[in-house]
Amino acid sequence: SAVISQKPSRDICQRGTSLTIQCQVDSQVTMMFWYRQQPGQSLTLIATANQGSEATYESGFVIDKFPISRPNLTFSTLTVSNMSPEDSSIYLCSVYGLAGREQYFGPGTRLTVT
Amino acid sequence: KNEVEQSPQNLTAQEGEFITINCSYSVGISALHWLQQHPGGGIVSLFMLSSGKKKHGRLIATINIQEKHSSLHITASHPRDSAVYICAVPPHNYGQNFVFGPGTRLSVLP
Numbered sequence: 001s002a003v004i005s006q007k008p009s010r011d012i013c014q015r016g017t018s019l020t021i022q023c024q025v026d027s028q029v030t031m032m033f034w035y036r037q038q039p040g041q042s043l044t045l046i047a048t049a050n051q052g053s054e055a056t057y058e059s060g061f062v063i064d065k066f067p068i069s070r071p072n073l074t075f076s077t078l079t080v081s082n083m084s085p086e087d088s089s090i091y092l093c094s095v096y097g098l099a100g101r102e103q104y105f106g107p108g109t110r111l112t113v114t
Numbered sequence: 115k116n117e118v119e120q121s122p123q124n125l126t127a128q129e130g131e132f133i134t135i136n137c138s139y140s141v142g143i144s145a146l147h148w149l150q151q152h153p154g155g156g157i158v159s160l161f162m163l164s165s166g167k168k169k170h171g172r173l174i175a176t177i178n179i180q181e182k183h184s185s186l187h188i189t190a191s192h193p194r195d196s197a198v199y200i201c202a203v204p205p206h207n208y209g210q211n212f213v214f215g216p217g218t219r220l221s222v223l224p
Contacts, residue, residue: 009154033211037155042200042216090155102162103147103202103212108155 002027002095004106012112013083020079021109023093028073033094034066037108043092049076083113117141118203120215127222133188135218137201140182144204148175148186151198151217160186160199191222 003026013019023032034046046066047057055068069077080087093106117140127133137146145164151157161168161175163184168175172191177184188195201215 043214045211048211092155092157102159103204104159105149105157108157110155 001102002029002097002104004093004095004104006091006093006106006109008109009107010110010112012114015084015113017083018079018081019083019111020077021091021093023076023078023106025074025095029095030073031096032070032076034068034076034078035092035094037090037092039088046078046091080111083111085113087111088113118201118213118215120199120201120218122218123216124219125221127191127220129192129222129224131191131222133191133195133220133222135186135199135220137184137186137215138182139201139203139213141203142179142182146177146184147202147204147212148184149200149202151200153197157200188220193222193224196221 005024007022011019032049035043036046037043045058046061047055047068049055049068049070051070051073057063065081067079076093078091088111090108090110092108095104119138121136145162147162148160149157150160160173163175163177165177165179172189174187184201186199198217198219200217203213205211
């Protein structure tokens with residue numbers, strides 16, 4: 001299994017500002033995933049972060065709004081830029097298990113934009 | 115594309131009740147996951163199963179691959195079971211993405 005930590009656990013931010021969320025994994029992984037969960041909704045994949053290459057964004061998500069860094073095999077950051085109240089969500093990072101059949105999640109970052 | 119549905123969407127139960135949450139999917143799979151999301155947002159994996167039934171404490175998960183259906187049961191429910199329960203289907207191929215159901219929000223009242 002993988003142990004994932006995220007920082008911050010929660011934050012309240014003002015409209016127009018940016019927040020960077022950190023994700024740390026206790027083992028080296030090729031891919032890290034960033035999800036958004038809006039209130040009352042299921043998980044939506046934002047992007048896949050690969051070490052050494054550009055992140056791959058899902059439809060509806062763009063790099064200018066959600067820039068991602070992946071400096072090494074155990075760490076990634078997601079920035080939520082120019083925030084609006086619609087960005088209020090839980091943001092989760094995730095990795096696959098060795099066989100690609102398990103998925104492990106961080107504790108999430110609860111973001112509220114006022 | 116695999117669609118994953120869950121029912122019910124919301125469920126309120128009294129402590130001690132037997133609870134069933136259902137999950138159906140549209141494309142054949144080799145395994146299915148049940149996840150629990152606590153009110154704080156963190157997600158933990160409860161089960162991964164590919165056939166039959168698995169039991170862990172008061173939780174039981176069953177799957178019928180032919181009928182493309184899985185159920186999660188909670189016996190002797192307790193208020194600490196209050197959470198969102200999500201079924202998820204792993205990708206067919208490495209590099210593809212998990213598909214998540216919409217979740218079932220369970221509230222167990224004392």
